Amino acid sequence: MTKINHLFTLVALTTWISGFAQETTVDSLRAAIETAESDTAKISLYIDLAYESTDSAQLAAAQMAYELGKNVYDPNYIGRSKAVLGLLYSNIDLDSGMALMNDGINVYINNGLTEKASNGRWIQGLVYESYNAFDSAVAMHSRALEIAKTNEHFEEIANASSSLSGISNIRGENVDALQYALEALNAYKQAGMQKEMGQTHNLIGIIYDQKGLYSKALDHYLQARDIAIQTKDIDGEILINNNMGVIYDNMGDAEKSMQYYSDALEKARINNMPDNEATLLNNLSYIHLKSGDTTKAIEFLRRSLDIDLSEIYPCFESYPLEGMGSAYIGLGKLDSAEYFLNRALKTAKACEDVVVQAAVYRNLGVLYSRKKKMKEGIDALKQSLIISEKSNLKTDTKETLQEIYKHYKRQADNEKAMMYLEKYQQLTDSIYEAKNIEKATQLAAEYEFRKQVAEMDQERLEAEKKYTEELEAKSRENRLILLALVLFFLLAVTLGRSYFFIQKQNKKLKWLNDEKNKLMGIVAHDLRNPLNMIIGLMPLFEDAIKTNKDKNLKKYVELLGASSERMRTMIDRVLDISAIENMKVNLKLEKTDLSKLTFESIHNFDTIASQKEIKILDNIDKSIERFSNVDPNYLIQVIDNLLSNAIKFSDRGKQIEVALITNETYHKITVKDEGPGISEEEQKSLFQAYTTLSSKPTAQERSTGLGLSIAYKFIDAMGGKIECNSKPGEGTTFDIIFEKA
Template sequence: MNRTLLVSLICLFLNILNSSVAQPLVDSLRMELEGYKLRDTVRVNRLNKAAYQLFTVNLEQIPPLLEEAILLADSINYDYGKAEGTRILGLYYYYHSDFDIALDLYDSALKVNKRAQDHSIEASCLNNSAVIYYRQGNYPRALDFYQRALRIFEQNEDQLGIGRCLDNIAIIHSEQKDYKNGIEYFQQSLELRRSVGDESGIGTSLNNIGELYFELEEYDQANTYFIEALAIKEKVGDQTSIASILRNIGLILLEKNDLNSAIDNFSRALEVSESIGFKYGMCMSYIHFGTVYLKKGDLNLAKQNTNKGLHLATELSLLDEITNAHSQLSEIYAAEGSFRKAYDHHVLFTQYNDSIFNSENIKRISDLENKYLFEKEKQQILFENEKEQLVLTEDNKRLQERAQYNFIGLLIALTLLFIIGWFYVTLRQLTKKVKLKNEQLKQYDNEKNLLIGLVAHDLMSPINNIMGLTGIVLSSEDGLQSDNKKYLGYIQQTGQRLSHMIRRILDVSAIEAQNLQLNMEEHDLSEILQGVAFSFQSTLEKKGIKLSVSNTNVANAVAKVDKDYLIQVLENLVSNAIKFSKPNTEVKLLLSVEADTLTIRIQDEGPGISEEDKKKLFGIYQKLEAKPTDGESSTGLGLSIAKKYVEAMDGEISVQSELGEGTTFLISFPRG
């Protein structure tokens, strides 16, 4: 059910639009554009307004209007008009699921808006970008953008904007399975929308609350909210939300085993989605059909519908739906006795679920990128050569036309000889550089092959375990009995270890190839610590460990860092602290200032580190004597990567520890 919250996000975007605008109003705006020919700020605003209204009428007429608005605004230095047009264009690409293009457009709009200083544009771009980061599973970054947008909405007393942010923060809580807190945020949003009379927004909030009650398995309560939300959405004509709510009601009927009624609701949802070209809704309906027919025992219809859903999910790059479709196909093939196909789909499910990247593909991409850089330099040399030839041709023509001016002709000839000599020397230098670059590329390739060889031994062990355990299950004659289920559990654990190893190898490859791109900006370290602590809630609860965050004597904790890489370093160190901590102990995140230096401390009550281990602590592929308390695995790469990231940001990392006394890692940055 959580995946249907994504539809709620789409609804939140559409709620921004004025859904009550009819075709006559759009025609009126077009007449205004045709009657107003001046190329000024008024025309820019009318173009943007017309494009915005077209979201409820015809999406494909939007881009030409916005392209004219953006170009005109740029030509007359109208920053507000350019930022607004770029923001609306980002919304258009989001609606078409082109998320990377949408993110680039929101970022461009924010940069232009720094000059325009319009708070509504800034907050909208932050909120919309956060929705995409949520879709991509980057919850800390999504939460950061939501909070930044929320502060702007609150400062400007924008009640509808506050409501949208509350909804989005609630959805992140639900992804962390914190449904009760999610319901509280949705209830706050519902009351706010009722106070301002936002009817469509009220329907969205009711649907969101119903989805969280569904996750809590309180189906009757959930159904009450869905029915009320459906009535409102049908009244305002929000077809996207209608399709979503019909699917939600169908899922409740599915849980109650009322399969025929569930099919009726999924069919209505599919019809609505097809009528508006809503591919995400069509994808979800087909997958739900597959679930119903699997329960009914009609395996052919189950396969047909699930494969249709998988096709659409692949087209839209919906990772969650691709993963679920493969899992469902594995169940279907197992039910009909096609165990080989069931196994193949289960492998695909595991790969998508664990986000395992194919190392051969990564190497191929890296090779292509290197070849591209080489060809780019080669083409640059050829371009310079052609340019110089054009210069020579033009000069010779002028010499022929002005032959009577012997002195001038001689001077031009000497100049040309100098240019030719300079070009010859420059060409030789560039040729040497290209040759050197080619040798460096070969060296990098050898280093990557050596890296693969170094970890081959560690990788072969889990691979052999997977192959051995799989052989036991597949050769069994008695089906999946309890022992075989245990073996499948071992397969899953081993696969997770393999995934972790591969991720670390890719991190090392990026660092060693010097492809590390930093985005250094000033950030409040206390806010970053709070976000990191929030992301470990489920892990802490599972292991029974407390995590506290404390800021001591820090009035202004701003430092210039790359936020994404710093979060990765902190998450690695906190994860290690949790691994080596016993239940009922505490991990502390401390932030302090000393002179002009900000220091972060990650402190645990674990077994501590010996003096011998301290010497090799930040080396690559180093294993320590201490072992994680729950048998967690490690590639030995994490701390070496953390050290490189910190030093790349002009910081320092060190450790303080004694055996039996716990461990404290210290990260220091110059104060902003």
């Protein structure tokens, strides 16, 4: 399924038609035409009337301006009347409309009105884009760019370069897209167009994201967001938050991704922006599909399709259509999936959107393979690979390589399966290379730090201004003395606060880096990578053992061992990294039935306990509801942790007792094991991070020393208490206590 992070630039062609902004009604314009004394004045009024009118009245007004233009000698009005009529007529007959626009633009060129000529060519390019005639659009934008560069019209240079970048990006020509985008950024800067600079930073971020260069992409997104906030560009801010969601999803942080998508969706609905709402619904469906909630994904996709964007972005439909196809494959409804995928492919080809084409062909490959059409399946997958590799779409390439590997594995073609598995692993390692992710994470942290310092500087400036205004009201003879004293005091306090804050933040950042180094080493990428390698190698390894003929048997064994060790190390080091980075727990307290919650946690550990012949005694009366105000997600993590520890430190055949005790003021959850117990000395540091006990897990299970420190942090944040009662040789009891709701 394809995530959307395109910058939807909805160009207001009518602004160009109107020329000079006039907040007037149709009636007042008609009255003004009746009293106008010159043909040039009437031409301007008729063009404004065309802007205010709709349908046939719009075209009729433009025709009147055109007829009057025949009788004047001012090339500005002659060219404008022809170009505007041509633009409107292109809705009826593209070729005739473009021919008339050419006549108007040639008038501009012949009379040295180069800026208008460049703008006219750019508008022609946009019209061709609306008809999906991209080659003609590129030709017009290129001619606009040539005229603008020759005459140093920076705004027109930027507009044409930005449009060329957008088309190149959709076509998968990332090098050209980046070059044009950087040129547009520089030109917008020269023209002093800050809002457009932010939009271009966003486009550059999209290009870098597609290339897997997350730190560079994030840098441009953050710059774009700052500009959007400064210029109060709500539409731009929503799009940037969407793209931030895409990049965090690509980096494997689904929680942050969901947060950005949800915030942007709420703002899009509040501000009645259906195009942005459709985009965000599509991307949220992707998150739900990955989590296995296909029903929710289809619901979001249908809502996205229900939003009609045909007028403003006719190519958008391919994204939710492709998503529907992917979702129905997951449900096993292959005929429905094929219907949606073919519709998506038709639209994507017409719009020359290589991102959607790569995704559709990949899904068709999966679909045909499930229908036992193996040749059609591998042909579609290889077509997806060709498109994604040619366009440098690394994420799509990775996903397609994985599907090709699965295809050959089902065909028992071990040699080809191994070849594509290795390609998949190499590309995955390059995309999720530790330094790339770490740099992006550090960049975000530094950005927040700089933002806080800037806010402090702003507070200081506002305070200085306030004091200055107060001092100006005082008498002249006391002004200098009071001003010096107050400013000296204010400066000292401000510098002291700033110094303290900066030192505190520096220590915090250094601590975070040290902790990341301890936990992560030089890896920070997706834990699924080594697991995928193991899963992929196991069928090949089993076949090799059965036949005893596979020359790669030794290689399989080495790869399995390396991947297992790699996964074990990463799991040890990245456990609950979010709690360390955030330095806080974001709670959502709600009235929760502790009986139901505790029973759910016990049920989760039945299988694990049975593997060690350990029996979990459930002494909870589930018919009695016991309510406390807690965050259920965090509390179940704590109970899970206590049960996991009890199993780890218990010998085979032992028992674990879980009880829920209630009195007049509180509820108490108790987890009691028959393990080796904990000494009084060790209990003093039990809830500190990285605490290592003298007792060891009974089946060589791994323990990081983080679990109980995180549990203590969660319970404390929810206003509860966690206690330990234990003696060596007599087992251990943990109590979690919350007040009644």
